[in-house]
Each structure stands twice: as C-alpha cells, then as structure tokens.
Amino acid sequence: MLHGVPFVSVSRGERIESVHAIAACAVRVDGEVLLALGAIDEPVYLRSAAKPFIAAAVVRAGAAERFGLDDRDLAIMSASHGGEPEHVAAVRALLAKIGAQPEDLQCGAEPPGVLHNNCSGKHAGILALCRVQGSPFAGYLEPGHPVQRAILAFCERVGDDRFGADRLGIDGCGIPVYATSLRRAARSFARFATLTDLAPDDAAALARVRAAMIAEPFYVAGTDRFDTDLLRAGAGRIVGKAGAEGVHASALLELGAGLVLKVVDGTRRAAAPAAIALLARLGALDAMQVSALGSHASFAVKNVAGKAVGTVAALGGN
C-alpha cells in the first residue's frame, strides 16, 4: 500500500499539530535512483502532473502546425491555471484557433464558468487533437475515444509502461487518468528533461511543450502559484507541475533527472514545501533559488481573522 515518511509539519503555537508523509523518487534517465522515500513502486495517479505529456501528445499529432499554436497556447494546455482573466482569455483564444466553443468543453464549470476550470486549457488541447484526428468532440472523455487512445499511447511510450484497465481512474475534470509508480513517473520526467530514449517525434513534441512552459510560466498556473514561481526560479532548468491529491513532478534539466513526489494523504498544502526541500537536497535548486521560493517552502497558517497562528514547512533536516 502507498506509504511514506513524515516530511512536512503544520505547527500551531510551539507545537506540531499535523504531519504529512510523502513518497518520492528521483531518477536519472538511465534509471539510477537518486532519491527514494516510501513506496516508489506502488502505482499512483499523477493527476494534473501528467498534463505536459497530454499537451505533447496533442503537439505530436500535428496540432501546433495545423492551428499555428504558440507558446501561450501550449502553456495553457499544460496548465492547472488559476482562472485569472489572462488564463480565460488564453483558453478562449485557443478555442478560436481550433474552431471550438466553450460549450464544447466537458471539464465542468468552476465558478463563474467552464473556462475558469483549472483544466480548461487541457480540454481545449484535447479538442485540437480531435480536429487533427478528424474524430468527433462527442465522447472525448471516454477512455475508448481516439483522442484518449492517442494520449494513452504517448504516455505509455514516454513511460515504458502499459496501462491496463486496473490502473484507470477518472480525474476531477472527467478525463481518464492512469496510475503509474513514482519510479516510472520520475523516469518519464527524466526523459522530459533530457529528451533522450524517445522516438524523435515524441522528443520533438516534448521539447516544444517544455519550451512553451519555460517561456510562459504565468500561463502554467498563475499569480503566486508554485508551478509558475518554480518555472521562474528554475530559469529554464526545472520544469515542474503539480497534480491533485498532493502530487508534484519536475524535469531537472541540469541533472538529467526527474523527481516525482506524492503527499500520501493527498493534501495540497504539503506538496510545495516537500518539493522545494527535495529539489534542494538533489542540488537542483541552490540557496538563492530556495530563498526566491520561500513563500512556498514555508507559509503561515492563519486564523479566520487573518492572524498567523502556525506554519507549514518541511521538517527540520529536510
């Protein structure tokens, strides 16, 4: 069963009130394990951390050329965005390029609307894949739809994995998600970092998405979001992405490695403090970069009146 090691504490006053355990794995592209905590061979859902691979599957099919997609389009396709006005405008622009309407998106509405759903860019990207394939929008959430088959095949190639029906779940936005081990996921992200051990067209698609995320970090998440701030602090050498239920995944370009972690209990608040601590331990972030990410590494627990009454941070020594 999924298990981990205590890694992030939530304090109140002088006391630790709650503790989050994490499982994590970092591997080089050759499979050498740089770091292993907890259950690294237990299948977990990457959730939105897999979005860059979905975007790359869309690019791989030719959608970027066909519709003239730019960095912003590809960044929002890879995003868990905050629904800020610029994000909504970006999804609207992407839909216009592919000749689709907001009503075609099946991600579900997050107030005030479907474009504000953090996954709306990914769904717009999947519609672009429908167009390139000539497959219908109808049923695009179904595992058997040609777009989902293409995305699955892409992820299987990048991960050297086969996702059977027993690994299938449904994401918050309705699309299929497949469970994979942290070790295999970390190797996928290592390949995302090195662009090696991949078929040329797959590598080119991943390179295109990676460049877009680095060029347009705001469109990957948003104001004060960890993914955006990590892309900025990483200055082209770290491409990270969060997933729901406490997932973080990073491609570490200088190390030629990937890091994937899962907060065992699924709590979002622990993911960024854990990711920063592990990235520092791996040497992927230096002290200056860690300092720049300080507001994500530790932050206050506030009461209703807004007073700081505690802190969320990696445990000492991490």
Place this chain on the structure above:
Amino acid sequence: MLHGVPFVSVSRGERIESVHAIAACAVRVDGEVLLALGAIDEPVYLRSAAKPFIAAAVVRAGAAERFGLDDRDLAIMSASHGGEPEHVAAVRALLAKIGAQPEDLQCGAEPPGVLHNNCSGKHAGILALCRVQGSPFAGYLEPGHPVQRAILAFCERVGDDRFGADRLGIDGCGIPVYATSLRRAARSFARFATLTDLAPDDAAALARVRAAMIAEPFYVAGTDRFDTDLLRAGAGRIVGKAGAEGVHASALLELGAGLVLKVVDGTRRAAAPAAIALLARLGALDAMQVSALGSHASFAVKNVAGKAVGTVAALGGN
C-alpha cells in the same frame, strides 16, 4: 512526534489514491486503555472538540441560571455549526439574552457574517461568562483574560492536567487552545460520559451541557453533519464532537469511556470514517447505528461534473 496507523483510504477507480493515518485512544474513566493507535501520549490540540468543556465552564460560573439559558443556547455554545438560518437565529437569541451584540464577537466573519462563523455560539457563551464574572468583553480572546483563565482552570480540573505556555496555541477563531495527549483527552471525555471523579459543580455543569447536546443535536452542527447525526444515532448514549485538523472526541455513556482520535495529517474527510470504525470496534455503535451513519462512514469522491469517481472509507478490517 505525532504518528499514527494507516486507517482511511481515498480510492479513485480501482486504486487507493491517498491514505490517512490516525492516532487514537479510548479509555475508561479509571484510566484503563481500551484502544490505542499511534502516539497517544503526544500533546495534540483538541480544537473544537473541547467546546463542550468550554460551554460547561460557562455554565459552571452560573451563566445558565443568570440568563435563563435553555438547551438550544447550550447546544449552540458547544457547536461547530453550519451557519444555517436556525443557527444564526440561535446565536442572535443567545446574544440578546446576555445583552450583547454581534459586533462584540471577535471570532471573525465567515461569509456572509460573524454570526455564520462556526464558532459564533461558543464566542457568545464566552461573552456570557464575561457578564457573569463582571469582566470586560475587551480582550476576551487573550489567555490572561479572566474568562480564559476560568475556562483553562475548568479544562485542567476535568483533565487532571496543567497547561503551560508551551502547550498554548491560537484557534482558527482566535481563542487560546491547549495541547493535551489523546490519552488524557479520552479520560476527560470518559468523565464527561460518567460524570464521576469530578467536583460536584463541575459534574453538574457537564451534565447540563451533555443533556443540551443530546436534546438539540441540530444545533451542535447541522444538516447532514456527522456530529449531529452521531448524536441522533447514539440516542443519548454517545456525545461526540469534531475539532479542526481531523479531531473527533466522543463520550461513551454505556461504556463509561471516552474516545479521542486525530487524523495525523489534519484532514477532515478522514475523521468521521475513522470515528465510526472505532466506535463500532469498541461496541459503542451496533450494526444498525453504523448503517444509519453510512453516509459518513464512506462517501464518494466526486469530480467537478458531480460524477462519483472514488470513495473515502476506513480501510478493510477496521
């Protein structure tokens, strides 16, 4: 450090996606341990699970007689209520009895206002204690204020404990909270169950609050809330109360025992499934009662579109 045992799973599709560990202790009033999981001697904050004792401290000072407080008043003083119209009206009525205004409450506003704050009844109760003491409303959140000293002294007597400054935290609503071990907390709830090993006035105050919670379960939490439904299913034999960061505490009247559990990672979603599993294990809930609480024992994880994609439930065997 706080630690526990894996106890509640969150599934997605056929897979466990996240796992919550709990620490828990059940003891009889004589201190006999009926159940121990994880760190039972590590101080934890009970948070709102301590509200019945705060309400009893208010009663102990004479507020119920002085202001003619009824069951509904005492239930809302002990509540983490849902801000439903009846809850807001109950707090308003309580404030009127004690000659206070909503503006006197310092719990902070939860939209749309201060009366909707889940702690507003408790704060109104503390204002009643100010009135009885003849102490000012000003500064009633401060640990040194006479009302907080009276509440602390009451909790220390019930718990046979001494709360030093190193055990002090500030709750979400601004009042002081003190950390105590699950073992000691469970004994406090055992005394709440038996009303023995207590000074007569303390026992009488606890009896009055307990009767009010049993008589007015809706006012302790609200529609479809676990605390309310547990009081109803318990039919006068279980008086339970949730606290933030995954705390549940119950007085078990038939067993003459108390149960206190803490979700180690602080996640609310795991508390009720864990509490029901442990109450069943202790024999405090029978199969019919467990069935009546089924919607709290396991419930669906839903995606944005409202489709059930997984389940939160105690792990098999619990």
